[in-house]
Amino acid sequence: MTKRNSKRKSIALLACLACAASLALSACSTPSSESSALSSSSSAPSSSSSAASQEDSSSQAEPAGTGETISYWVPLHSNAAQVLTDWNDNECFQELERQTGVHVNFIHPPVGQELEQYNLMVASQELPDIISYDYPSGADSAIDENIYRPLDDLMEYSPNMQAIIDSNPEIRKQMTTTNGHIWGWGQFNLPENQGDKGQYSISPWAGPAVRADWLEELKLDAPETIDDWHTMLVAFRDQKGATAPLILPKSGRSGQSIFVSAFGVGAGFYQEDGKVKFGPMEPGFKDYLALMNQWYSEGLLDPDFAATASDSNFYAEYLTTGKAGSITETYQDIVPLYNSLFEGGEGKVAAVPYPVKNKGDQLHLGSLSPIVETGNGRRDYLTTAVSDDRLEAVCRWRDNWYTEESTMLFNYGIEGRSYNMEDGRPVYTDLIANNPDGLDYAVSSWKYKLFCGPYIYNAFAMPDPQIEASWASISTWISNNDRTDQMPPSEVPVENAKEYSGIMTEVNTYQDQMILSFIMGMEPLDNFDAFVEELKKLGIEKAIEYQQKGLDTYNSH
Amino acid sequence: MKTGLLPRLGRDMRRNWPLYLLAVPMILFYLIFCYGPIYGQIIAFKDFSPGLGIMGSPWVGLKHFEAFFQSRTCWALIRNTFMINLYALAFGLPAPIIFALLLNELRNPLFKRTVQTVSYMPYFISLVVVCGMILEFTRQDGVVNDLIALFGGRRTSFMLDPGWFRPIYTITDIWQGLGWGSIIYIAAITNIDQGLYEAATIDGAGRWRKMWHITLPGIRETIAIVYIMKVGQMMSLGFEKIILLYNGMTYETADVISSYVYRMGLMQMNFSYSSAVGLLNSVINLVLLVIANKVSKRLFEVGMW
The missing domain is CATH 3.40.190.10 (Periplasmic binding protein-like II)
Known part of the structure; x- marks a missing residue:
């Protein structure tokens, strides 16, 4: 009896110890997430101290x-x-x-x-x-x-x-x-x-691209208008069996306003005649959401796009294995990389112009490399x-x-x-x-x-085939887009920077969620006005005002 | 009759010095990594600017706490943190107990060991890999949906549906921790006096009766302690798995305090604000722990103190 008791006690003690250890660990795991900023300083000096020791050794060698x-x-x-x-x-x-x-x-x-x-x-x-x-x-x-x-x-x-x-x-x-x-x-x-002619000086470095070999096979022209895109994507879906005819970024919109700009608005902040605007609250953005919602329900987008990593390796896999036939946004130097990944060269990805609403429209928003x-x-x-x-x-x-x-x-x-x-x-x-x-x-x-x-x-310091490939993408993207509405590299004034970043954190979380909900049909588009109202409540108008201040200062320099 | 604490401690130290020596590294660990950083917590009451340092930054009182309570996400965060933990407590606590009980009923030792070893394995897979697997399996063209489609169901994007986030989080958590969590119960079960089982067999008790009347009471204390531990961890949920799994669509059910602290502090550089939120979290955590201990004392007559 006594033996059993003592044995039982010892086990209970053991359990207690094990648990106490994990309790203490868990108890301090809470502050650690915010104090890691401080405790990790212990790792930072180690790198600088190694720098110091390297300094010693190199000074002897030099x-x-x-x-x-x-x-x-x-x-x-x-x-x-x-x-x-x-x-x-x-x-x-x-x-x-x-x-x-x-x-x-x-x-x-x-x-x-x-x-x-x-x-x-x-x-x-x-x-x-x-x-x-x-x-x-x-x-x-x-x-x-x-x-x-x-x-x-x-x-x-x-x-x-x-x-x-x-x-x-x-x-x-x-x-x-x-x-x-x-x-x-x-x-x-x-x-x-x-x-030679300064072509690159206003070069866009990002734009849309499609499987050119599919276009040829299906006897389609390179798409220009949104209707062309629709015809093409449906063909990709039905005739090529693509499960994600169009690759849309995880956030539901291209940072370079591709597709968004067809409706005359930007994906984020942009300017019109020196006046700053925020794209997602403009009426044109509702049309963009309606379009993507339609395409999503028609199976023209990856059904899991919002849970899929936005990363070029992943995109490359989709494009080269026939799961996808086009991509909303890619880079001029990545297009040749995609093409190098086709085994036996049986496929070809090529840039196409920024999509427009009506044939011949000129766009003013896209990627832009400042000087x-x-x-x-x-x-x-x-x-x-x-x-x-x-x-x-x-x-x-x-x-x-x-x-x-x-x-x-x-x-x-x-x-x-x-x-x-x-x-x-x-x-x-x-x-x-x-x-x-x-x-x-x-x-x-x-x-x-x-x-x-x-x-x-x-920009010309590349091997000739690369220059050709790059220029092919760039000249295509530049053909209908002057990008004059793009924000220059201006900054929000220092005194407003903290408040601005606070507002934008809330705005970004909210709009990420809502934009995806609209596209995936979980939120009816009739609620778009309520969405804009909520953005205003979160202080978006103040953020626009601060961006405006930054832009005005930039222009006055 | 009673001697002072210090003389008694001194005498005990002289007598049991090897034990104290063993404890030194752990005590140092807690002092350096858990108590030391508490000093940095004062930035929750300051407007911390890296250029000014912790001491040099101006005091702002409760500004950051007020800002948090006024923010749009505040209550959603607290609710999500509670809910995910409630799921973990309601389903994650019994799962390893049931598993241990079932294992205990297995009579073939080889089979028993194999099952046990296999069940530990997921615990040792890196979280990043586990989350990659979860994302891959739950896609519309993933394994889970293939199975559903096989039985005539409709394919769903699980990771994009806010309603699925908590179940997926909990189920995968249980899958990963089941074997590992059952170790402590298995240890407790082996310690139960075999004589009790023999006596029960003689009295004509079946397997279920023995499980209910001998095994379960035998591991009651262990269950109580694990329960207190779980409650103590409730609010201090790790952010890693959350940020690896969530996306814009599932923020409303997936975003928890720790992932928010991570975003605000490490991504947005609002160090003071995120410290304030983290401190608040710790306070809730402490309160919960005290309550859990009280409950445990009532229910199981066992407590941490």
Whole structure:
């Protein structure tokens, strides 16, 4: 009896212990989600301390006087991740280090976690020297909050970029924040680098594409109007057995307003004669929703589109296996990649113009590359972590990216290795043009040149077939779309940035849900007015007002 | 008669020092990772700006708490967090108990072990993979719909239907944790005196009677403790599985406090606001734990303290 009791007790004790341990764990898992911002600072210093140790070792290896190490935080492109884990594996940066004697410690966040990693890094104040990522509430906020350091008084160390800024008032405008600071180092899409006739200077980089081989087989012309699209999609569904004739992004609308723009409105903020508007609350958007709702119920869209990852690998699989016959939004450099994935070349994906309502309509909204490129990995910022005595070295090293020599290096790679000069014109070797490992240009160019980034970007620095393919997409997308209603790279004023982002968080959650509900027919379209009313209640009109302020300031610079 | 706590503790420490030594790493773990970060919690009452740091940011009182209660999503979040947990409690708690009871009735030891081992397996699959499988299986052209269509049913997009989110979440949770969760019950069952079963057999009790009158009472305390644990975890639901499964269509039933904290804090950089929401969550959590303990003391005469 006593034996049994004691045994029972011991088991109960054991259970208690096991449970107590998990209780304690669970109890602290709650605060950990918000305090991880703080606790993870413990992981951030480890990377900077490794930077410090590398600094020591490299300073011994380098010749005297050139032992500078610069830490550089930059997202790794998913294509780049296929061939390298660190930009130091890129041959351009190896060459740059040879030339300047400056070692760079690249810090790459895991692919897909850039925003989180960035926010954690900033919150823990463990900043590297240079960050290639936009501060979410704008460069002015970052400067005010003492995270980024403007280059205003450092331009003497950046003579090469100064020359670019001086050469073009539009560049000056885009390099300057609302509060008048020079925000950092940009990717310059100079007009002279945008094709022989400057074709690329206003190039759209995204647009719709279809299975051209299906069109041919079904004896259809490339679709222009929405009715053409409908005929085509029905044919894809009935004759080609496509289960998702059209790939629609997960959010139910293209960020580049493809299809939305046919109804004269944008998918988000846009402008009409200098007046900011928000697309989803305009009457035209209701027509867009009605169209997509009709197509959804007719089985022309992927029935699970809203639960499907928006990712180019997935799209490629759908397009190349015949599940889908067209895509709402894809990139000019991805189209050749799709085509390389067809086994035996039995298929072909080609760009088609932005759809319009009536034949001959002109559109004003679509993707647009400004002269100073926007987006993460395209704009570099100097952080406040750089001490005064290092400012000159860091700035001079960074400005070195804009020399003629570096421009050739980033655009073409190393002479004799990735390109040769023929008749005064650089021609790629097979390393890039016809990679021996079978790498597509979009992948190999991350190893032997720098596919894109904050340097003087030459849109024509591609092998000839790529130029042709790219130009075929771009000239198609440009044919009926001048994109004049697109918002320029303006910013919401600093004093409103916090409130603006608060409003937009609520608006985005709500509209994501409602737009999908409308398309999938769970919400009748008669409720569109109620939807607009709710957006107003959430403060969308204030957000528009702040966007307007930003636009006005931008235009007045 | 009674000596002070400290002298007693000191004497106990001298006597049982190896035990205390064993406890040191865990105590340090909690101090560093659970109690240390509590300091950072003060940003819930401040307007935290990374440039100013935790100490330098201005105090704003209860501003962030008020903002949360005024937000459109506040009550939906609290409701969703409760509901998903209620599902987990109502179905997730009995499932491993039933499984352990059934396993206990198996007489072929080889078969029993095989079943047990197979049932642990899902627990060791990475959550990301599990969620990928769930999304793939529940598509209109997925396995689940293929089965439904085979029996003449209509195909549905499960992951796009807000009504299906909680069942799918709960069912997959049970599937993943069933074997693992049953270990503790199986351990408790093996500890029940075999003499009781023999006596019951002599008295003419069948399998069901023995299960009801011997096995279940025998693991009552274990059930009580697991129940308190579950309630204690109620509000601190992990956000990982939610954010891997939800989408715009299912926000209304799927968005929970922790996924909201994740979105606001890590994605939107509203660190102060999300800390406030997280703190509120912890407070609710604590209250629930105390209530659960009271209930457990009533029902099972067992409590955590």
